Amino acid sequence: MWADFKAFALKGNVMDLAVAVVIGAAFGKIITSLVNNIIMPLIGILLNGVDFSGLSYKVGDAVVTYGVFIQSIIDFVIIAFSIFMVVRLLMKFQRKKEPVEEAAPAIDAKEELLSEIRDLLKNQNSK
Numbered sequence: 001m002w003a004d005f006k007a008f009a010l011k012g013n014v015m016d017l018a019v020a021v022v023i024g025a026a027f028g029k030i031i032t033s034l035v036n037n038i039i040m041p042l043i044g045i046l047l048n049g050v051d052f053s054g055l056s057y058k059v060g061d062a063v064v065t066y067g068v069f070i071q072s073i074i075d076f077v078i079i080a081f082s083i084f085m086v087v088r089l090l091m092k093f094q095r096k097k098e099p100v101e102e103a104a105p106a107i108d109a110k111e112e113l114l115s116e117i118r119d120l121l122k123n124q125n126s127k
Helices: 002-009 010-047 068-091 109-126
Strands: 057-059 063-064
Touching: 057 109
Parallel strands: none
Antiparallel strands: 057 063
């Protein structure tokens, strides 16, 4: 069982996925900081000082903080757009793979001789 787990865990795809998750988490923190510290204050200025994180609705003793939900939606849209742009940029830099031309199989001397005999017989019969 250990050998199977080791073979699975050390496959290239699993390692690539692990690296992608770690980088994605770090990228998410950067985007969240961008949204919280730069974009949301600018949106607040454009909307006459509205702070989304402070928006809430009180129902009895419960407080529904829908502003935090709006903030999360904006974070998601910006993260998704950023990842889309990075992937699009990487795809442009990726080299286009040229089609591999298959070489004709090598014909040995016997086959070449038989082909010539066949062609001579065809020409002789057609006359």
